[in-house]
Amino acid sequence: MSVTAFLTDSTLCIGCKACEVACKEWNGVGEDGLDWSGFSYDNTGSVGASTWRHVKFVEQTPEPGFGGNAPEMNSWAFSSDVCKHCENAGCLEACPTGSIVRTEFGGVYVQPDICNGCGYCVVSCPFGVVERNEQDGRAFKCTFCYDRQKVGLVPACAKACPTESIQFGEIGALRRKAEERLAELRGRGMRDATVYDPVDTSVGGSHAMFIVRGDPRTYNLPPKPEVPTIYLKKAWASSAIAAALLLGGTLVAFLADGQRNGR
Amino acid sequence: MSDAKARVVPVGRVPDSSAEQRLLEIRHEAERRGEVKAIGIRPSGAPFPQASPETGYYGIPLLKQPSWTWEVPLYFFTGGAAGAAAVMGAIADYTGADRKLVRDARWIAAAGAVISPALLVADLGRPARFLNMLRVFKPQSPMSVGVWTLLGFSGAAAATAFAGFLAERYGPSLPLRIVENAGQAASLAFGLPFSNYTGVLIGATTIPVWNQNVGELPIHFAASGVGAAVGLLELMGNDRSRALQALGMGAALFECLEGLRSESSDHSHLDPLKHGLSGLMVRTGGVLSGPVPFLLRAASLLGDKQRSHEFRRWAAMASVAGSLVTRFAWVQAGHASARQWREPLGIAQGEKPELGE
Numbered sequence: 001m002s003v004t005a006f007l008t009d010s011t012l013c014i015g016c017k018a019c020e021v022a023c024k025e026w027n028g029v030g031e032d033g034l035d036w037s038g039f040s041y042d043n044t045g046s047v048g049a050s051t052w053r054h055v056k057f058v059e060q061t062p063e064p065g066f067g068g069n070a071p072e073m074n075s076w077a078f079s080s081d082v083c084k085h086c087e088n089a090g091c092l093e094a095c096p097t098g099s100i101v102r103t104e105f106g107g108v109y110v111q112p113d114i115c116n117g118c119g120y121c122v123v124s125c126p127f128g129v130v131e132r133n134e135q136d137g138r139a140f141k142c143t144f145c146y147d148r149q150k151v152g153l154v155p156a157c158a159k160a161c162p163t164e165s166i167q168f169g170e171i172g173a174l175r176r177k178a179e180e181r182l183a184e185l186r187g188r189g190m191r192d193a194t195v196y197d198p199v200d201t202s203v204g205g206s207h208a209m210f211i212v213r214g215d216p217r218t219y220n221l222p223p224k225p226e227v228p229t230i231y232l233k234k235a236w237a238s239s240a241i242a243a244a245l246l247l248g249g250t251l252v253a254f255l256a257d258g259q260r261n262g263r
Numbered sequence: 264m265s266d267a268k269a270r271v272v273p274v275g276r277v278p279d280s281s282a283e284q285r286l287l288e289i290r291h292e293a294e295r296r297g298e299v300k301a302i303g304i305r306p307s308g309a310p311f312p313q314a315s316p317e318t319g320y321y322g323i324p325l326l327k328q329p330s331w332t333w334e335v336p337l338y339f340f341t342g343g344a345a346g347a348a349a350v351m352g353a354i355a356d357y358t359g360a361d362r363k364l365v366r367d368a369r370w371i372a373a374a375g376a377v378i379s380p381a382l383l384v385a386d387l388g389r390p391a392r393f394l395n396m397l398r399v400f401k402p403q404s405p406m407s408v409g410v411w412t413l414l415g416f417s418g419a420a421a422a423t424a425f426a427g428f429l430a431e432r433y434g435p436s437l438p439l440r441i442v443e444n445a446g447q448a449a450s451l452a453f454g455l456p457f458s459n460y461t462g463v464l465i466g467a468t469t470i471p472v473w474n475q476n477v478g479e480l481p482i483h484f485a486a487s488g489v490g491a492a493v494g495l496l497e498l499m500g501n502d503r504s505r506a507l508q509a510l511g512m513g514a515a516l517f518e519c520l521e522g523l524r525s526e527s528s529d530h531s532h533l534d535p536l537k538h539g540l541s542g543l544m545v546r547t548g549g550v551l552s553g554p555v556p557f558l559l560r561a562a563s564l565l566g567d568k569q570r571s572h573e574f575r576r577w578a579a580m581a582s583v584a585g586s587l588v589t590r591f592a593w594v595q596a597g598h599a600s601a602r603q604w605r606e607p608l609g610i611a612q613g614e615k616p617e618l619g620e
């Protein structure tokens with residue numbers, strides 16, 4: 001038993017969606033709509049209640065020369081998105097039933113037999129991952145294949161990935177691997193490659209790291225994700241002021257009124 | 264066979280001279296250069312939007328919209344009004360104010376104490392599992408703190424009103440007086456946070472328009488609750504109370520300041536408070552709970568008795584309606600804010616079209 005993580009390397013992803021299929025089959029996740037998005041080969045859009053792995057199709061015109069791209073050719077990058085399993089998880093902190101827990105592998109897990117569908121985790125996730133399934137009523141997201149990890153197996157998506165774009169392992173080893181891979185990619189001329197792992201924010205790093213090329217924002221990866229508990233101090237201070245104003249104001253109003261009436 | 268051939272009708276373009284000219288141009292270019300540098304035909308919808316630091320991921324919003332339905336903003340309204348009414352009722356009792364006012368305030372609190380939990384349960388995806396909320400107490404979760412506050416408040420406010428009712432109906436007795444007084448003290452203690460914690464609830468989230476206003480939301484929501492409670496008490500016939508008039512004035516003044524604050528700033532994260540459906544709702548709620556009751560109450564202080572009575576009635580109705588609209592408006596603004604894909608990615612407003620919305 002060790003603390004584990006995903007490392008999703010978009011430079012190896014071929015966009016085959018084996019991870020999406022494997023995730024849905026292993027976890028019994030329902031279909032997520034058959035609509036055409038009309039803007040790329042990505043017809044899913046984002047992770048959600050019934051999409052726990054999601055392959056992004058990032059089409060863009062790169063600067064010439066990076067990694068041998070011809071100047072007039074569009075680059076076409078793929079990246080398999082997933083729950084980040086944050087070190088400081090907004091959903092976990094917000095959950096009022098204790099349904100969302102941290103597993104022994106470091107993942108963030110929604111216990112389906114506890115969740116009552118209050119929806120507070122949905123507005124507490126800085127990555128827009130967890131979502132309420134309106135047919136079912138409960139909130140769902142990637143389980144980090146807790147059931148498979150329990151018996152020593154790798155998560156379904158990582159096992160099905162044919163190019164090892166999705167790597168799984170002990171988090172420290174994987175972080176080192178990410179740095180090595182980054183050095184390798186930069187050595188090959190892909191100077192725009194970066195590792196996305198928000199360790200310097202209030203989220204405190206994640207158990208799902210990504211290697212992407214270019215600005216991570218083109219992959220809908222926020223530069224400064226914040227866990228909403230950082231707002232609590234200000235919020236409760238304001239609540240205390242509001243309560244004091246209410247109590248003081250009401251006292252003054254009724255006392256003054258009483259005096260005027262000669263009581 | 265010949266039958267089938269006869270039925271073939273040519274479809275498509277009618278040849279014309281400019282089209283023929285174009286085909287010759289292509290041929291000449293190919294002869295001259297050995298290749299054709301034309302783009303061909305653009306398929307409908309092209310050029311396809313590309314992911315870039317200006318458009319993010321095709322402008323698809325990162326954040327999810329709240330899954331809450333109408334029960335939640337209505338709960339914000341009933342909870343705010345009930346909490347403020349409980350505080351007023353208790354203080355009015357302690358300062359020896361009019362008995363009718365105390366009784367009415369307790370009934371508003373008790374009504375809120377019954378309706379609020381019902382609304383909260385109804386909004387759950389699995390209402391039968393409401394009790395799972397009581398497995399834990401998590402200080403870091405405003406939802407958990409709020410549920411426990413609601414529970415304490417509901418019990419206390421309902422007990423106070425019921426004991427008061429029994430005492431009036433069947434005559435006072437010691438046990439009833441103990442329940443009434445203890446209940447009143449508890450509903451004062453729980454009513455203070457209960458009237459404004461919903462501001463903490465939505466403030467401490469990842470929705471930009473909510474967390475950017477986290478320092479103001481609880482005060483704003485408390486003022487809104489006071490406006491609603493004063494309005495309801497006045498509509499129940501307590502429209503001669505100077506204390507209520509003063510509280511109504513104070514709440515309306517706070518709401519005026521709140522409106523000024525958001526209107527005088529041009530931060531893009533405040534856009535949902537000013538534009539679109541949510542902007543219209545926020546502004547409507549703001550005008551109804553701020554300037555309108557403030558001016559009507561000011562007018563009621565000046566006019567003759569009959570007119571002043573009328574003005575206060577209208578002010579009361581405006582405050583109640585304003586509070587109700589304000590709660591729905593803030594939830595609506597949360598939806599609009601979650602759709603603002605630029606905010607969480609830190610992308611400045613530019614010329615690029617809003618895609619994927």
